Amino acid sequence: MTLGALAVAVAAVLVVGIGAAGPAAADEQWPTEAEVQAAKQDAASSKAEYAKIQGLVQQNQAVAVSAATTALEKQNDYAKAEQALQDASAKAASLEAQADAAKQASTSANRRFGSIASQLYVAGGNSGLTTQLLLNRGDAKQLLDKLSAMSRLTGLAAGLRDHASQQANVAASLSAEAADARQARQKLAGDAQTALKAAQDAQKKADDALATSQAQSKTAYAQMAELQQQSAAIQQKYAEYQAYLAALAAQRAAQGDSSYLYQVSRSITPDPPAAKAYAQSQMGRYNWDGTQYDCLLQLWTHESGWRVNAYNTSSAAYGIPQAWPGQKMATYGSDWMTSYVTQINWGLAYIKSSYGNPCGAWSFELSHTPNWY
Structure with a gap:
């Protein structure tokens, strides 16, 4: 109206x-006309500020969604790293067990080699038996049997020595591989934990920013609504007063x-x-x-x-x-x-x-x- x-x-x-x-x-x-205009300006400024904060809220919402997505991806990566860590740990444990078995085999072979070497030393070796065979023809058969036994012992000793050396090399190789597995396990765990922590921190920062902007938006909306109500009330009161004055003047003019x-x-x-x-x-x-x-x-x-x-x-x-x-x-x-x-x-x-x-x-x-x- x-x-x-x-x-x-x-x-x-x-x-x-x-x-x-x-x-x-x-x-x-x-209210005066100047007060009416000031109220309108306050309401318009409040509305503009609310729109600005709403834009910030939307930006923070997008950042929060992105951070949450990244955190989920890092959580998945961390789960994979955990599985890889368990696999690496199992591999390291297996290699260490194999290295221990190889060490034990090497030790056993060395022990047997030492025992046979002692026996050969006590018997005088193949060279002594050969001399006895040439000087003593009457006991040739006995000496030949003895020479054959010593030859077998010598061959066995050489085989045990070689096996012991081989097992020692296997043990050393397995130990080195187990050490590499332990190092890889620690790196996987460290990298995954660091990435997950960074993603979680980013998500918390984004969530905090969103919560802050939402609180600001709520406050700005309340202020905007209050100022708009005040402006409308002032305008209404001003209009009523002008109508009152106009009606009063019209009545007086008509009544005389x-x-x-x-x-x-x-x-x-x-x-x-x-x-x-x-x-x-x-x-x-x-x-x-x-x-x-x-x-x-x-x-x-x-x-x-x-x-x-x-x-x-x-x-x-x-x-x-x-x-x-x-x-x-x-x-x-x-x-x-x-x-x-x-x-x-x-x-x-x-x-x-x-x-x-x-x-x-x-x-x-x-x-x-x-x-x-």
Whole structure:
């Protein structure tokens, strides 16, 4: 609704309270145009800041998703490294066991070789037996048997010596391979743990940044909503005040000089108790209960003190219901200036058609400043 349309609407139904201040006294109660513009600017700035923070939230969300994906990949790599570590550990253990077996075989072969070498030494070796065979022909067969046995022992000893050497070389090779496996195992574990830790740290950093920006967004949104509400309230109040001033000026221009009505009002003696009693007796006509009467009692006490001659010098509103202009009540009786019956009949009909019941009118009365219904 435009300001002009609002002024016309207010002028058509406005009923101003007897205690309402006139425009000159109300200036400090209403926002200025500069304050309205400042409120609009604050709301716009807050909205822009919220949009900026929302952009940051979206960026941090993307970073957090990327970090989470990387962390999952590193977790998978770490699981693979763990499996490789277990395989390497098993391989190292197997190689070490094989190296130990080779060492034991080498030691056993060396021990047997030593034993046979001792036997050969005690027997004097093949050279001694050969000399005995040449000098002693009578015992040739015995010496030949002995020579054959010594030859076999010599061959066995050489084979044991070679086997012992071979097993020693195998043991050394397996030990070196086991050492390499242990080193590879340690490197795999270290690399995987380092990569996983880095990915987890990156994910935590991204999650923390996202949580911070989300909290900032929540705060900015609350501030934006509050400033927008404040701006809307200030604009609404400013519009109401402008409408009030326009309607007041239009009413005064249409009514002209109201000094006569004011003079008449000063000569009338009101009877508030009788007026209240009559109003209460009329509640049944509208199917209103005691609660509605309580609201009516508060409404017209606030508006006029239930005085038939209540006159608002600011707006020229008149009577118990503060009709504006007072001549409206003439449709219910020519004695509208002095009769609480005529004024109350008009006032109840007005409340019924405009607000449904007295409590509705009283609620509307209190919803804005200055109070009117």
